[in-house]
Amino acid sequence: MPNMKQVARMAGVSLGTVSHVLNDSAGVREHLRQRVLEVVEVLGYQPSQLARGLRRDKTNMIGMIIPDITNPFFPAVVRGAEDAAFGNGYRLVLCNTDNSESKEVAYMNELRTFLPAGMIVIPSNSGEATVQAHEAVKGGSALVCLDRLPRHWKGDTITVANAEGGRQAAEHLIELGHQRIATVTGPLHFSSATARLKGFTSALKKAAIALPPPYVQQSTFDGAGGYSAATVLLRLTPRPTAIFAQNDLMAMGVLAAIREAGLRCPEDISVFGFDGLEITNLMNPTLSSVVQPGYQLGSLGVQVLLERVQDPGRKYTHQVLPTELRLGGSVGPPPAAAARAAKRAVKRGAGTRP
Amino acid sequence: MPNMKQVARMAGVSLGTVSHVLNDSAGVREHLRQRVLEVVEVLGYQPSQLARGLRRDKTNMIGMIIPDITNPFFPAVVRGAEDAAFGNGYRLVLCNTDNSESKEVAYMNELRTFLPAGMIVIPSNSGEATVQAHEAVKGGSALVCLDRLPRHWKGDTITVANAEGGRQAAEHLIELGHQRIATVTGPLHFSSATARLKGFTSALKKAAIALPPPYVQQSTFDGAGGYSAATVLLRLTPRPTAIFAQNDLMAMGVLAAIREAGLRCPEDISVFGFDGLEITNLMNPTLSSVVQPGYQLGSLGVQVLLERVQDPGRKYTHQVLPTELRLGGSVGPPPAAAARAAKRAVKRGAGTRP
């Protein structure tokens, strides 16, 4: 790999001049400038990010720490982050923690030795480890927390409107006439899970709809979690007429359990998801879901991070991205209401076509 | 951030001694050794990977270049790679190319300035750019090509048995009695797409089953691609009784088109996918698919890369990972055969239960 010295020699100038040309750090006669750039081109010279980082005390890397890229919600977040980073000349170092706090701390500590411009973290569990690991270092680099809010974290955050999303889903089901609405939550030490549950319950309370404790099943954020929770819910009496799952994978597990129990969706039970994964739009039935702007979450995360890097003293930002309902075939009116509607229709002479 | 000099001073030894302790590069009296380690612990010292890389002419980073993390096949590959890397003390820098050769080349060139231990690339398109960009540098670092085989690439490769997978899918459909089998392929400049098609056609040929040109629809590797291709296939006469889609997203698009056309799967048409995404196992019907070992692909990629780093002179390896059929509800016998079977069953007095 060619270095500055070779460029300087071949262009017949000094090291300093080459550096000045490359960084615009001082005026250089157009004559020499051209010659340097030419040699750079010919040699295919590219400055060593290692040496540059060592010297500047900062590289163009951004550490991104997430629970698990295999969870279908995260790829969009990562992609959004990478695009925003790339557009600004930064690169992404990706780390999966599996929600293990020790792995997260280990990653954070080691990433620091690369002198990254900053780090983007989707905290594991409660996020306490995240906060501690960051505060343990005095001159800690910029850090933005994404998607989940650690308690006691004073710094930039970007989340989606989890409570609002849970509320929206519940309200939609209520409007359709459902009175027995159950929910499958993720592990409640995640701030996102508690927020979604909070929004959900508040909507029910407002509508004066009872929520018996067994109607709230805590489980894991995956298909198996949804499946097992749904198995429990389907055995309850009275059986719920709608289930709100806190993410799309869970919702798919719920749907599988419903099919296996010989019930139909949405005729017997409606299912609502959370995430709005594109792939759930290709399913049968298509899934109604609270759409999270994953790409935007990642992209905005990098944006905020870079702003903080540029101005470390600026006020902390706490952005909350709005969610949006996407309606599909997995929800409908409750069986009773549907039956009544059909009866009314018959009385009114439905079936006669114009 | 504490550095070696501080450690040395506080431990009352020289820089060299600290380095020797940390790298086991020379014997150090147990007495001093303990003191150094103690100070390291107290200060929370961690060596600067930047300085270390500059000095050693190599870092513990691995560049991973893939088309798009948003494509649901890749997260598992990335995860496998990251786990293998982490286990060996390496970190992953992730880059998405969107199958753009220029973006891939740009990434490769810039990654090199970080002096990574090596790079893992899933080549864009034909992979010509990959090969050229790598050969343009004489002392180029280790490079492993994953998933897709560039023409003229002389180096380590790891792929899955694409042709064999295509053959397996076709054979299964043939065994069930299908005679009119169509396929939706990905862009045929991808080696994986051509290989899958090749295996597919060879199985049909061997069984003396005709494959009219319109039965082969080239499309894009996503849901929309499968949908639009299926729309064409469903209008053909005679209509195919089975469709082999070259990946699971496409297969889901095909299923959506079938539903929209008022047909049933598998009663009217069988659908076979390729990937074996876990999520397609939660669908209705569950998707029959050729399972690719994505995690293993990534994990093995890093493994081979590290072996090459350790012994640059070793013979190139070209591993091909086996695929496996996963059978679901999306395939069944063709309508005619099913009807015949039903008729036979009636004649034989089916319906009388033991």
Next chain:
DNA sequence: TTGTACGCGTTATCAA
């Protein structure tokens, strides 16, 4: 406007 020289934190070499 250009060139020289130092330092970033580490490892490797060599002498003691």
Next chain:
DNA sequence: TTGATAACGCGTACAA
């Protein structure tokens, strides 16, 4: 076994 010192490639203050 230990310590002093020279690189690695770059950016920059300062001198010319």
